[in-house]
Amino acid sequence: MEGADSKPVKVRGRQCCICDKRRAALKRPKTLEQICRECFYEVFEEEIHQVIVQNQLFKPGERIAIGASGGKDSTVLAYVLSELNRRHNYGLDLFLLSVDEGITGYRDDSLETVKRNEIQYRLPLKIVSYKDLYGWTMDEIVKMIGLKNNCTFCGVFRRQALDRGAALLKVDKLATGHNADDIAETVLLNILRGDIARLSRCTSIVTGEDGPIPRCKPFKYTYEKEIVMYAYFKRLDYFSTECIYSPNAYRGFAREFIKDLERMRPRAILDIIQSGEDFRISTSTKMPEQGTCERCGYISSQKWCKACVLLEGLNRGLPKLGIGRSRGLNNDHTKGAKESNGTKSFESKQCGTLDF
Amino acid sequence: MACNASSCQSNCHRSDEQVQEEEVDSSTNSITGNDNKNQNVCAKCKFNESISGCGGEDGRFCADCFRGNLYGKFRLAVTSNAMICPTDNVLVAFSGGPSSRVALQFVHEMQDKSQKNFEANRDRSLPVFGVGVAFIDESAFFPAPCLEIDKVIQDIRLIVSGLGPPRKELHVVPIENIYSSNSINGRDRLKILLDAVSDATGKEDLLLHLRMLSLQKIASEKGFNRLVLGSCTSRIACHVISATVKGQGYSMPADIQHVDARWEIPVVLPLRDCLAQELYRLCHLDGLKTVELHKGPHSGINGLVSSFVTLLQEENPSRECTIVRTAGKLTPFHFNRIPEKNDSNITLATQRRQKRYNLKPNESISSVTFCPICNSPLNQSDLLRWSKLGNFQTSSDSFDAACCSSCRFQILPKDSSLMEHFSKGLPLPMVARAKQSSYSNLCLLR
DSSP: OOOOOSOOOOOTTOBOTTTSSSBOOEEOTTTOOEEOHHHHHHHHHHHHHHHHHHTTOOOTTOEEEEEOOSSHHHHHHHHHHHHHHHHTTOOOEEEEEEEEOOOTTTHHHHHHHHHHHHHHHTOOEEEEEHHHHHSOOHHHHHHHHOSTTHHHHHHHHHHHHHHHHHHHHTOSEEEOOOOHHHHHHHHHHHHHHTOHHHHTTTTOSEEOTTSSSOEEOTTTTOOHHHHHHHHHHTTOOOOOOOOTTOOOHHHHHHHHHHHHHHHHOTTHHHHHHHHHHHOOBOTTSOOOOOEEOTTTOOEESSSSOHHHHHHHHHHTTOTTTTOSOTTTTOTTOHHHHHHHTOHHHHHHHTTSOSOO | OHHHHHHHHHHTTSSOHHHHHHHHHHHHHHHTGGGOOOTTBOTTTSSSBOOOSSOTTGGGSOHHHHHHHHHHHHHHHHHHTTOOOTTOEEEEEOOSSHHHHHHHHHHHHHHHHHHHHHHHOSSOOSOOOEEEEEEEEOTTTSOOOHHHHHHHHHHHHHHHHTTOSSOOEEEEEEGGGGSSSOHHHHHHHHHHHHHTOOOHHHHHHHHHHHHHHHHHHHHHHHTOOEEEOOOOHHHHHHHHHHHHHTTOTTTHHHHSSSEEOSSSSOEEOTTTTSOHHHHHHHHHHHTOOOOOOOOOOOOSHHHHHHHHHHHHHHHOTTHHHHHHHHHHTBOOOTTSSOOOOOOTTSOHHHHHHOOOTTSOOOOOOOOOOBOTTTOOBOOHHHHHHHHHOOSOOSHHHHHHHHSOHHHHHHTSOSSHHHHHHHHHHOOHHHHHHHHHHHHHHHHHHO
């Protein structure tokens, strides 16, 4: 996740265009309005509150796990949900849920951040690790297969680990920190990769409602730049180093494009999400059917879920099992496209339903 | 490869064994491309030398097979979507660029073959479709030296007259002809309209919409019943991303199908499955002359999208096809097909020739409301805006409500005085469309 790449510019002599009293402290990325700090807090939190209420994301008495990686999105999400829960009496029991991938020098540091958040926000923290669930750390996996394709394992394992951790906590829902930029990027990537099945649901604010634990995205309409600003002004403690094993090439193309778009027309991000919601998928298009994995019971459209296939490959010393170009020259095959897309391909799946 | 695959599937329904064999051979050669030890021999006919230069898919064929492949895609698109019938009169929009140049050439070749068949046939049962050419002079938008414009028009006249019989009428029309009044007044009104739009992308899109109005007007006045555009896969891929970025996800499928009959004169895209790179190469191989007009830098979102898609295409040569195929899976609208003409005049021979097997079954046609500026179908959230406006205070308010959210944001002026200028500069079809929307929506409210 990105850190604060640019400090907000304080414009002297200009009044906040909302309250018209205090001095403007920033130009709001979403609307380009000059507003003061207090009004920024208010509109930022109020918009998220409206998203939660209008989409009925939570019900009183529910137990909610917040996917916490230590990065800016999950840190701000934990802080804002705590605030709104207290202010508007949602009546929720909130938990922090982290995944330890076992990446030395990266994940252990970010988890230290989450542990501090646990104390600061007074939210119970649960950590699940790849080592406990699968017997392998990412360090060991990378040693086995090298840097190429390691994101395939990490993405598949992480999403299942989150679900297993949520089940252990016995929560009703899992909230993730995917923001508007992430979702817009996912819409574009699914068009670029020809993934029509995922295109039809990557804009849903709640996914996996037919599964054991639904996931929701309260930051669906919140801009990444505003999350950074909010964390900066509130002096929130978050971790901002990128994953050391993650190749950036493909993600960079789409990400760079989104940033250029935002610079040119800030509302383009919301427009992309709107388009994603408006797409009408033909019912004759084949959608993968959901079932359960024979081996671990996880949701899967195949006999074995992806995690079990990859795990079997690792345990048998055949790590390429479940990866690769089994169809040779067919570069357009969805599976092949996934492998070559690096990180974002599997980060995109976090916006989708629980199927592989 | 993806294009070949889809072609092969379509051809499986046809009884023409030779074409089927050719496509199968093509697919087979594609699969075993890496095993081809004769690097300089055409992958298809194994006889002629393959096209030299950059590698990739294009370089595997010889010149004849390459152009045959492209023409095959063109002809398949025309026949399987019933784009051109023997009784039709077709207007080809020609901008001078490679895509429309190939479209013009292929339409001419198809007409030429029909003419020869007509003359050779004893009973003369199949007439030959007519072809005209239209060039829109957009110097009102992009001021250029008069000499340059005259040179371009002269070159275009030479290209059209060089096509050979049957003769094709060329219509060179300035874009300000969308106004009924004289040219000077039209140009002034166009300038007023253009100055009222502040967004660079909005200006570009407005030009596109006005160009289509202009083409429709020519076709309608001169008696054409089909409008052929040279839009290729690459152009459509850019449009898919562009429309998505502008929030037009609902209406975008309407723009990318082979047929678009929401207009008075149905618009067809016979080169929809061909890449820009392929068309450019064909122009080079066959010596097809093109004309280039310098229209200034693309500083808006459309330019950014174009750069993005070009970058991706360089990284993966299948990217543009993938984008168009993905968008092609979205549900098209009921007007994305040639309207059925229950005309008893059509002879049995003509009906036998038409192969409408690719046309999707007719879905329930609901009344569709269109944006007056871009003519895009409006979705539910756009229509809901009508009920919120209890009474229309000014005509500007009703026009504003009739537009889609994308046009409202990037084309309609925010300032009320500029809006007045904009309203005065609007061409009649857009005003009429807004009134039509207003009337039909008021009916829905009751």
